[in-house]
Amino acid sequence: MKPFTYERPKDVTSALAMMAEVPGARFLAGGTNLVDLMKLQIEQPTQLVDVSRLPLGEIEETPGGGLRLGAVTTNSQVAADLRVRARYPALAQAILSGASGQLRNKATTAGNLLQRTRCAYFYDTTKPCNKRQPGAGCAAIGGIYANTAVFGASEACIATHPSDMAVAMSALDAQVEIASQDGQSRSLALEDLHRLPGETPHIETNLQPGEMITAVVLPPPAPGGQIYRKARERASYAFAIGSVAVVGGRVALGAVAHKPWRAKVAEQALAGGASPAEAMAAEMAGAQADGHNDFKLKLMARLGAACLTTTGAGDDQ
Amino acid sequence: MKTSFTLNGQAASLDLDPRTTLLDALREQLSLKGSKKGCDHGQCGACTVLVNGRRINACLSLAVTHEGDEITTVEGLGTSETLHPVQAAFLEHDAFQCGYCTPGQICSTIGMLKEAADGWASLATADLTADTVLSDEEIRERMSGNLCRCSAYPQILAAIRSAGGLA
Numbered sequence: 001m002k003p004f005t006y007e008r009p010k011d012v013t014s015a016l017a018m019m020a021e022v023p024g025a026r027f028l029a030g031g032t033n034l035v036d037l038m039k040l041q042i043e044q045p046t047q048l049v050d051v052s053r054l055p056l057g058e059i060e061e062t063p064g065g066g067l068r069l070g071a072v073t074t075n076s077q078v079a080a081d082l083r084v085r086a087r088y089p090a091l092a093q094a095i096l097s098g099a100s101g102q103l104r105n106k107a108t109t110a111g112n113l114l115q116r117t118r119c120a121y122f123y124d125t126t127k128p129c130n131k132r133q134p135g136a137g138c139a140a141i142g143g144i145y146a147n148t149a150v151f152g153a154s155e156a157c158i159a160t161h162p163s164d165m166a167v168a169m170s171a172l173d174a175q176v177e178i179a180s181q182d183g184q185s186r187s188l189a190l191e192d193l194h195r196l197p198g199e200t201p202h203i204e205t206n207l208q209p210g211e212m213i214t215a216v217v218l219p220p221p222a223p224g225g226q227i228y229r230k231a232r233e234r235a236s237y238a239f240a241i242g243s244v245a246v247v248g249g250r251v252a253l254g255a256v257a258h259k260p261w262r263a264k265v266a267e268q269a270l271a272g273g274a275s276p277a278e279a280m281a282a283e284m285a286g287a288q289a290d291g292h293n294d295f296k297l298k299l300m301a302r303l304g305a306a307c308l309t310t311t312g313a314g315d316d317q
Numbered sequence: 318m319k320t321s322f323t324l325n326g327q328a329a330s331l332d333l334d335p336r337t338t339l340l341d342a343l344r345e346q347l348s349l350k351g352s353k354k355g356c357d358h359g360q361c362g363a364c365t366v367l368v369n370g371r372r373i374n375a376c377l378s379l380a381v382t383h384e385g386d387e388i389t390t391v392e393g394l395g396t397s398e399t400l401h402p403v404q405a406a407f408l409e410h411d412a413f414q415c416g417y418c419t420p421g422q423i424c425s426t427i428g429m430l431k432e433a434a435d436g437w438a439s440l441a442t443a444d445l446t447a448d449t450v451l452s453d454e455e456i457r458e459r460m461s462g463n464l465c466r467c468s469a470y471p472q473i474l475a476a477i478r479s480a481g482g483l484a
Contacts, residue, residue: 008384102425
C-alpha cells in the first residue's frame with residue numbers, strides 16, 4: 001500500500017475542503033472495496049478523508065412519502081430497516097444478495113454506488129486496462145472472461161458495474177443527493193449517476209470534482225409487485241453474472257453494463273401489452289455479446305421474464 | 318498516528334502507520350494471533366472480529382478508523398476453563414479440522430446470532446416482514462462469508478444450531 005495521510009472531518013463542509021486541499025485525495029467510508037484496491041495498488045490515494053462518522057448515517061421519512069438513506073448508512077442497516085423491508089422489498093433483497101454479512105456491516109450506501117468494477121482484467125495489473133491507465137487498452141476485449149457487458153460497451157471498455165443494490169435503486173427511480181464544495185447541493189437521478197464507458201472508462205460517474213454524495217432518496221414505490229433476483233456462480237457470496245429488479249412496470253438489469261441498466265425497451269413493451277417473455281426479448285434484441293458472454297442473452301431474457309411473471313407486471317395492461 | 322480503542326475489555330493505545338489494517342494491528346502489534354489472515358481481501362472470513370458488537374472483516378478495515386471502538390477478538394470470548402457457549406458448541410460438534418478458519422467462524426457466529434436476535438432478514442428469508450427463524454438454510458446463507466477449506470460445514474452448521482438454542 002502506498003503512503004497516505006488520514007483525516008477525519010467533523011462535517012460535510014470540512015470533508016469537501018480536505019478533499020480539495022490534496023490532489024489525489026479520496027473519501028473513505030466502509031473501505032471494503034477501496035482498502036482492497038489500495039493493497040493491490042490499483043488505487044493509490046494520497047489522502048484518505050474518512051467520512052464514515054459524518055452525520056449521514058440515518059434513514060428518514062421524506063415529506064413526499066419516501067425514504068432518505070444517508071450516504072454512510074450501512075448496507076446491513078438499510079436491509080434491516082422495517083420500512084425498507086415493507087415498502088421496498090426489492091431493495092432489501094438486492095442488498096442481501098450482495099457480499100457477506102461481515103462486508104454488509106461495513107459497506108455503505110454511497111460507497112456501494114461508487115465501488116469499482118470487478119472485471120478480472122481491471123484487477124490484473126500485469127494486463128492493460130483503460131480504467132487503470134487511460135489509453136493503455138482493454139485486455140478484457142477478446143480476453144478469456146465472461147462477466148462482461150452486453151449493453152453500452154465501447155471499444156475502450158466492456159466492464160460491468162458490480163452492484164446489486166444500485167440495480168434495485170434504478171428500478172425504484174431513486175435520486176442521489178449531492179453536496180458541493182461551494183455549499184450548493186443538487187439532486188441527480190440514480191439512472192444518470194453512472195456513465196457508459198465511451199472513450200473515457202476511467203470516468204465512471206457524473207459527479208464533479210468537489211462534490212460528494214450525501215444521501216439516496218427513494219420516492220414512494222411504483223404500484224405493483226417487486227422482486228430482485230440474481231444469477232451467480234455459487235449459491236451465496238458471489239457477484240452477479242446477471243440480475244433483475246422489477247418494481248411495478250419498471251425493470252432494471254444488473255451485471256450487463258457499465259451501469260445499472262434500466263430496461264426501457266422492455267418497460268415500453270410491457271406498457272403496450274407485451275407478455276413478460278416478449279418484453280424481455282425486445283430488450284435483449286438490443287444487446288451485443290462477444291462470445292464469452294453469449295450466455296447472458298438467454299440468461300437475462302429468461303431471468304427477466306421469470307421476474308415479471310412472478311410480480312405479475314403487465315397483467316393489468 | 319495515535320489511536321485508542323477498547324480491545325477485549327481492556328484499553329489499548331497504538332501509534333500506527335495509517336496503512337495498518339485492524340488485522341495487522343491485532344496480530345503484529347498487539348500479538349493477538351487468534352484472528353487469522355487467510356486471503357487478506359475480504360473473501361474468506363478468517364479475520365472476522367466484532368466491532369461494537371457487529372462482525373466485520375478486520376483485513377479490510379484500517380486500524381486508525383477504529384478510534385474509540387469496542388473490539389472483540391476470539392481471545393476475548395472466554396477462557397480455557399470457561400469457554401464461550403459458541404466455542405463449546407464448536408468443540409462439542411467437532412466443527413473444524415485444521416482449525417484455521419475457526420476463530421473467524423466463531424466470531425462470525427456470535428455476530429450472526431445477534432443479527433438474527435435483532436430481527437435482521439437474510440436472502441433466505443421468504444417473508445421479509447416476518448420474525449426471524451434460523452433454519453439450516455438461513456444459517457448457511459448468513460454464514461456464507463466464512464469459508465472452510467476442510468469443508469467442515471455440516472459440523473459447523475450443527476454447532477451453530479446448537480449454540481443458537483436450535484438443536
